[in-house]
Amino acid sequence: MNTPLIFELSSRGRKGYSLPKCDVPARLLDQTLGAANLREKDASLPEVAENEIVRHYIRLSVMNHHIDKAIYPLGSCTMKYNPKVNEVTAALPGFTQLHPFQPAHSVQGALQLMYELARMLAEISGMDKVTLQPTSGAQGEYCGLKLAKAHFDRIGQKRESVLFPDSAHGTNPASVTMAGFQPVQVKSNDRGILDPAALEDVLDDRIAVLMLTNPNTLGLFEREILRLTEMVHGKGGLVYMDGANLNALMGITRAGDMGFDMLHFNLHKTLSAPHGGGGPGGGAVGVKRLLEPYLPVPVIAREKGNGEYCFDWDRPYSIGRLHTFYGNFGVMVRAYTYLLMMGSAGLRQIAEVAITNANYLKERLKERYDLPYDTVCQHEFVLSGDRQKKQGVRVVDIAKRILDFGIHAPTTYFPLIVSEALMIEPTETESKASLDQFVEVMFQIADEVEKNPDLVRSAPHNTPVGRLNEAAAARELNVNFSD
Ligand SMILES: Cc1ncc(COP(=O)(O)O)c(C=O)c1O
Incomplete structure (x- = not known):
């Protein structure tokens, strides 16, 4: 943690990069920005030689964990390896030098990419239309629930509640509330999935939507899905699929074929854009024809006559805009590149290998850790640290100890229905050797819990910082070194 800030490395006159001379005439700058907004003095930027910059950021990059260092089995997050070719395409000047206010005829390539990406996502999910804006x-x-609200308002039905199972990700009930519905939790059965009988108990014609994650956050496929979607439709409601776990489904089955009316994709997980740390993401939403009129504006469309790509703003029932401009374009370029590279056969292979990897890890790790739902899993599974808790070691301690071995910890304490939950998602991009290394680490920690629990309780020992007050780090963030 003694690494200096880039400003502290600064020394007058050093140059790592020289900015090109401004080629915009001063008169134009005055006119466009206004004289009052022009800088009088140079910005106070650090002055550092190129090798110092490179060393500084390399040093910082290895202090933290990232997918380019080692396995990142963070359940529910699909931290797969992000192919570098995605970065090459996203950095092409034809994409990076665009301005969102350019007229449509001058950005045909970008619009074509968005149009085709939306079509591919529609095909993968069995939906009719996709917006890339979220x-x-x-x-x-939030977008999907607003679409549902717009639909029920338009047909004059007052439906107040949205159902979701107790295994759902926390964003589900939060989005329900934000969209102006009442969240209603439904209990999963002892096999970890939603039972038609449990749905029957709460289903009536005041229910607007059933939100389901499939496979769910226990890594289990909702086996009753056809019956569940049919039941909701029978009461006039809609069914939303949280598609964050699409990595297990692609090329095998589709939300549309299971009876879902809409879903979101996590482009930043499933389609390999880097994510984490609150970075830009892509939450594209696909819908069946019924909900298409309400999609956010603008919709990327094609002119009838000449086939030119254009922005369609003329959508009287639209819920409006959700974001400035058109969403996170860089994430779309990465997703598009990845889809073209993988092809349809490749997508199925992704899902199959992700499922195989998860089942391999599950079968090996259940020797030393409790496995509450001992069945074939999809792309992830949830262990319980209850056995280790009896020795006075909590799952948070195990997670911290894993960091000592240069591996990122799995998700802990989620889903809430498993006590001392350790949620593991290896992804398809890890080799057997890397999975085996993770198993060895987990077995060594299981031994330590029995023989030297203090070692685990006091971890991490090899990381640049020890246990931080994570709540304060998020809520009272102070990035100013001089304070
Ligand atoms: C099942 C599930 N739903 C929704 C989300 C929310 O996605 P995001 O983090 O992109 O908002 C996540 C994120 O981890 C998730 O795992």
Whole structure:
């Protein structure tokens, strides 16, 4: 943690990069920005030589964990390896030098990419139309629920509640509330999935939507899905699929074929854009024809006559805009690149390998850790640290100890219905050697819990910082070193 800030490395006159001379005439700058907004003095930027910059950021990059260092089995997050070719395409000047206010005829390539990406996502999910505007899974959920609200308002039905199972991600009930509905939780059965009988108990014609994650956050496929979607439709309601776990489904089955009316994708997970740390994401939403009139504006469309790509703003029933401009374009370029690279056979292979990897890890780890739902899983599974808790070691301690081995910890304490939950998602991009290394680490920690629990309780020992007050780090963030 003694690494200096880039400003502290600064020394007058050093140059790592020289900005090109401004080629915009001063007169134009005055006119466009206004004289009062022009800088009088140079900005106070650090002055550092190129090698110092490179060393500084390399040093910082290895202090934290990232997917380019080692396995990142963070359940529910699909931290797969992000192919570098995605970065090459996203950095093409034809994409990066665009301005969102440019007229449509001058950005045909970008519009074509968005149009085709939306079509591919519609095909993958069995939906009729896709918007790329939402910028996270959570915003996708909010978008879908607003579409449902617009639909029921238009047909004059007052439906107040949205159902979701107790295994749902926290963003589900939060989005329900934000969209102006009442959240109603339904209990999963002892197999970890939603039972038609439990749905029957709460279903009536005041229910607007059933939100389901499939496979769910226990990594289990909702086996009753056809019956469940049919039941909701029978009462005039809609069914939303939280598609954050699409990595297990692609090329195998589709939300539309299971009876869902809408879903969101997490482009930043499933389709390999880097994510984490609140970075830009992509929460595209797909809908069946019924909900298409309400999609956010603008919709990327094609002119009837000449086939030119255009922005369609003329949508009287639209819920409006959800984001400035058109969403996170860079994430779309990465997703598009990835889809073209994988092809349809590749997408199925992704899902199959992700499922195989998860089942391999599950079968090996259940020797030393409790497995509450001992069945074939999809792309992830949830262990319980109850056995280790009896030795006075909590799952948070195990997670901290894993960091000592240069591996990111799995998700802990989620889903809430498993006590001492450790949620593990290896993804398809890890080799057997990397999975085996993770198993060895987990077995060593299980031994330590029995023989030297203090070692685990006091972890981490090898990381640049020890246990931080994570709540304060988020809520009272202070990035100013001089304070
Ligand atoms: C099942 C599930 N739903 C929704 C979300 C929310 O997605 P985002 O983090 O992009 O808002 C997540 C994120 O982890 C998730 O795992």
